[in-house]
Amino acid sequence: METTAPANAALDTIVNFFYKWEESQPNKDFLRQPLGDSFIDYTWAEAGRQARIMATYLNSLGLPPKSNIGLVSKNCAHWIIADLAILISGHVSVPFYPTLTGPQLRQVLEHSQCRALFVGKLDGWDVVKRDVPAGVHKIAFPSYGPASSGVDADAVQWADVLDTYPPMVGNPLPELTDLFTIVYTSGTTGNPKGVMLTYDAATEAMRNTRLQMLYDLPETRFFSYLPLCHIAERNVVEATGVATGGTIYFTESLETFAKNLAVARPTHFRAVPRIWTKFQMSFLARIPQQKLDMLLRIPVINGLVKRRIRQGLGLDEAKLIITGAAPMPISLIQWFRRLGIIIQEAYGMTENLGAVSMMPADKIKDGTVGRIYDGMEVRTDPQTGEVQTRSRWNMLGYYREPTLTATALQDGWLYTGDMGEVDPDGFLRITGRVKEMYKSSKGEFIAPSQIEFGFADNNHIEQVCVTGQQLPQPIALIVLSETARQSDRKTVAQGLQQTLDTLNERVHTYERVRKLIVMKEPWTVENNLLTPTMKMKRNAIDARYTAQYEPWFGREEVIVWEE
Secondary structure (H helix, E strand, C coil), rough: CEEECCCCCCCCCHHHHHHHHHHHCCCEEEEEEEEECCCEEEEEHHHHHHHHHHHHHHHCCCCCCCCCCEEEEECHHHHHHHHHHHCCCCCEEEEECCCCCCCCHHHHHHHHCCEEECCCCCCCCHHHHCCCCCCCCEEECCCCHCCCCCCCCCCHHHHHHHCCCCCCCCEEEEEECEEEEECCCCCCCCCHHHHHEEEHHHHHHHHCCCCCCCCCCCCCEEECCCCCCCHHHHHHHHHHHHHHHHHHCCCCCCCHHHHHHHHHCCCEEECCCCCCCCHHHHHHCCCCHHHHHHHHHCCCHHHHHHHHHHHHHCCCCCCCCECCCCEEEHHHHEEEEEEEECCEEEEEHHHHCCCCCCCCCCCCCCCCEEEEECCEEEEECCCCCCCECCCCCCCCCEECCHHHHHHHHECCCCEEEEEEEECCCCCEEEEEEHCCEECCCCEECHHHHHHHHHCCCCEEEEEEEEEEECCCCCEEEEEECCCHHHHHHHHHHHHCCCHHHHHHHHHHHHHCCEEEEEECCCCCCCCCCEECCCCCCCCHHHHHHHHHHHHHHCCCCCCEECC
């Protein structure tokens, strides 16, 4: 790290922005950590003081310059402070998912060669910590009461560091070519890969998306609950929050999510499709669709209903509402649009800083993932339809994985693994995953995700996975919504059959789904069938159930209930 800005340094790295707001608005709330009905607030000055003390401590450890420093915690104020401390101390931030098991954490710690690890809000840490390699120096976040679990008594305590060390002085800045972070992918297939991203990549992505990310609002508020170690939350919440001098709110627990969101009233809000589905199902459990349709047809009532729904969700002041990370059914987006909630789809991946395209709020093209950003080039392979991207914010490569890097990056183009097409107006449509396509026993190629969209309109279905590589026709594994699980099985089955009949009329003969298998338990992060970002792990689902596929397919009934 240099003590002054090097000649090639941009003025809008996340470090520059942090110093700017620390100096210009020291008394403004930066981080708000809920604790029951109150908050523990951290102003820009206080967050800066703690980050600077922690930077002094990190540099006292005698680590080589630009060492990799790990961070594992649920989202909280000290996650952001620790991340900033790593950056201003001249080291590389390497965040990990808080849901990792002990062996999984050991694998990424060893692979990333982390010399130190910040440990925060976690469940079951007493068991997980046994797998932390002996040479890794641990620093534990302070406790926030019952919302914090697993504070590591064996680690150096945050409060002790604050009481012992002085704040770092000066405003050291990175070179643009320095590594900003190594982000480990969520691992839908195989071991997670460490995506290396430079300050130049992060700065260019921020600069080219600042218009769409609404940097110029007079005040910005953010609500952080999706994993901060994921590139999307890091962009939308941390980077945009720091860049705009905004205030970041956190959620205390799953049980307090709705209350915390209502208090935060964010200007920027992001949710993955599964959360939007849960919002919809929760709402329809209180007001049936037929009654909602009637209310929305009454001119005077229409506006009142929409306003109360937005206020109830805590989104009445939201100016940017984003979804991404997984495909979102058009019908679900349109359902929320009728309520005055304009959800803008965004598309990207860790390897291109999650910034390829976003839907303009004033020019929506349903069925696409928005218009491609300035500075981003996109092409598709004429044979496979694979989407390839080129920009200054493509990754440097995969950490310690030259072979995987050479496969993913070729002649400056990133091979995304997604299939899609670009229309004449620069809007991108994603049609599936190259590796998810399979050849049926009849020799026909099946694209599962396209078939799965056909189940989106059935509110009884929460999750669906189309599969059956060894079968003559596809089958669909179905996880019912909570409402459906409490409903009469015969009524649910009739609705499923109707959805299936409608779907099979629209697809090619070889794509018609022969059986619906109703699973007896949901797919979750905990049972390793969803990634931490709530995407299906198709390989894990197939591994668990594949032995049952042929017996299920051979059953006489169309709808099979797992026993």
